[in-house]
Amino acid sequence: MLILRDLDEKExxxxxxxxxxxxxxxxxxxxxxYLNLExxxxxxxxxxxxxxxxxxxxxxxxxxxxxxxxxxxxxSLGITYGEGSLTIANQLGSPRYDxxxxxxHKTSSLAGFQNGIIVGTGDDAESFESYDLSAEIxxxxxxxxxxxxxxxxxxxxxxxxxxxxxLELTRNFINNSGGSIEVKEVGLWALFLYFSVNSxxxxxxxxxxxxxxxxxxxxxxxxxxYMIQITYPA
Amino acid sequence: MEILKHISDLDKKxxxxxxxxxxxxxxxxxxxxxxxxxxxxxxxxxxxxxxxxxxxxxxxxxxxxxxxxxxxxxxxxxxxxxxxxxxxxxxxxxxxSSNTPHHLRTASQGYQENSGGLLHGIIVGTGSTPESFxxxxxESVIxxxxxxxxxxxxxxxPIVPVYDPVTKELKAEVIRYMLNNSGGTxxxxxxxxxVCLSGMYYTMISRxxxxxxxxxLADYQLKVTYEITITYPA
Numbered sequence: 001m002l003i004l005r006d007l008d009e010k011e012x013x014x015x016x017x018x019x020x021x022x023x024x025x026x027x028x029x030x031x032x033x034y035l036n037l038e039x040x041x042x043x044x045x046x047x048x049x050x051x052x053x054x055x056x057x058x059x060x061x062x063x064x065x066x067x068x069x070x071x072x073x074x075x076s077l078g079i080t081y082g083e084g085s086l087t088i089a090n091q092l093g094s095p096r097y098d099x100x101x102x103x104x105h106k107t108s109s110l111a112g113f114q115n116g117i118i119v120g121t122g123d124d125a126e127s128f129e130s131y132d133l134s135a136e137i138x139x140x141x142x143x144x145x146x147x148x149x150x151x152x153x154x155x156x157x158x159x160x161x162x163x164x165x166x167l168e169l170t171r172n173f174i175n176n177s178g179g180s181i182e183v184k185e186v187g188l189w190a191l192f193l194y195f196s197v198n199s200x201x202x203x204x205x206x207x208x209x210x211x212x213x214x215x216x217x218x219x220x221x222x223x224x225x226y227m228i229q230i231t232y233p234a
Numbered sequence: 235m236e237i238l239k240h241i242s243d244l245d246k247k248x249x250x251x252x253x254x255x256x257x258x259x260x261x262x263x264x265x266x267x268x269x270x271x272x273x274x275x276x277x278x279x280x281x282x283x284x285x286x287x288x289x290x291x292x293x294x295x296x297x298x299x300x301x302x303x304x305x306x307x308x309x310x311x312x313x314x315x316x317x318x319x320x321x322x323x324x325x326x327x328x329x330x331s332s333n334t335p336h337h338l339r340t341a342s343q344g345y346q347e348n349s350g351g352l353l354h355g356i357i358v359g360t361g362s363t364p365e366s367f368x369x370x371x372x373e374s375v376i377x378x379x380x381x382x383x384x385x386x387x388x389x390x391x392p393i394v395p396v397y398d399p400v401t402k403e404l405k406a407e408v409i410r411y412m413l414n415n416s417g418g419t420x421x422x423x424x425x426x427x428x429v430c431l432s433g434m435y436y437t438m439i440s441r442x443x444x445x446x447x448x449x450x451l452a453d454y455q456l457k458v459t460y461e462i463t464i465t466y467p468a
Binding site for chain 1: 245251252260261262264266299300303304307339344345367392397406432464466468
């Protein structure tokens with residue numbers, strides 16, 4: 001098995017120290033997000049593994065959190081997208097806003113939305129302003145396509161000893177395209193509801209550029225997992 | 235002017251250290267909350283001042299944040315309130331959850347409140363029981379009115395945050411005035427922050443107990459400010 005990338009132990013230690021200081025100060029403990037990729041062959045044998053901390057929340061994610069925590073509508077600082085504004089950029093880069101609060105909606109009951117994990121072949125540098133993958137890999141069995149599995153409604157697990165609430169978001173991508181596919185980027189999408197206009201929208205909240213890239217040979221399966229962890233103080 | 239407390243130099247240094255660590259490690263910024271309480275005399279001059287970091291987000295706040303960041307239904311871990319579940323507890327002690335994530339939906343569900351209302355925004359009380367992560371309402375809320383032991387609560391305006399492009403800080407202030415028309419002195423010991431989460435249940439998300447009683451003399455008013463800050467990475 002090929003280990004393409006693994007966690008940086010020094011950084012993990014620094015995160016633990018950060019959490020210790022936050023605990024001491026009785027502050028909200030910073031959520032941490034990890035990204036894992038695993039390629040398996042037809043027999044289910046793991047061929048390669050990639051593990052890293054995801055460091056790539058984009059402006060959409062921050063604005064979503066700010067709107068909920070500060071209880072202010074997305075149009076309260078104007079209706080353009082960018083620094084100093086709370087609007088959300090949709091997949092085309094157009095600003096979405098609302099006079100009510102924006103919030104994440106459950107994902108399982110709505111067909112036709114692509115929320116969840118999507119992978120791509122683009123290698124544009126990560127940017128805080130990203131609102132789409134550089135080059136999304138389409139769902140299918142044609143050349144350069146991967147078959148995406150359905151993602152179920154997320155349910156976290158809780159560890160009573162560590163007080164960690166952990167969510168694993170997993171998606172499988174099967175390569176039935178007939179050729180190898182090199183995955184270079186991973187995006188996480190959430191489904192938002194704009195309440196005053198009763199309109200849903202898929203929004204990119206994180207985009208990770210892979211280094212090194214992950215190759216999925218024909219008939220191999222790629223499993224991508226985002227693990228989000230929030231530690232409770234009690 | 236009597237200063238009951240102010241934010242210590244040590245805490246200021248620690249906050250700066252945390253900010254640097256978050257930037258270096260590319261961690262998501264956490265909401266930093268400060269609470270300021272001032273007693274104003276009849277000429278609006280500050281007679282007593284208290285300011286500290288609010289360290290009192292409770293289980294309700296954590297569960298709301300987890301639901302939003304993990305996009306999971308608030309009943310996905312059961313409908314009871316307590317460790318290991320995502321249900322919130324309303325001000326009357328009833329657990330609340332549903333098959334959507336906890337969220338603020340309409341602009342009337344946040345911190346803004348009409349004059350005299352005690353369901354949103356800032357409320358104060360006389361109770362001094364130590365803070366608990368499981369708190370769901372003030373121990374002894376001071377009612378609206380002009381009778382003995384009562385305060386006249388002002389309206390809480392809709393929140394419009396302010397962004398500083400130099401520090402990249404987005405700041406929201408929730409402010410409320412409470413006028414003592416009761417004819418006697420009222421001792422304030424606790425401050426709470428309320429919202430109305432999805433499902434229309436009124437929920438306290440933070441309770442701060444003051445280190446010593448803030449006495450609001452007859453015809454004096456109490457001004458309470460919660461300042462929530464989120465630092466953007468770019």
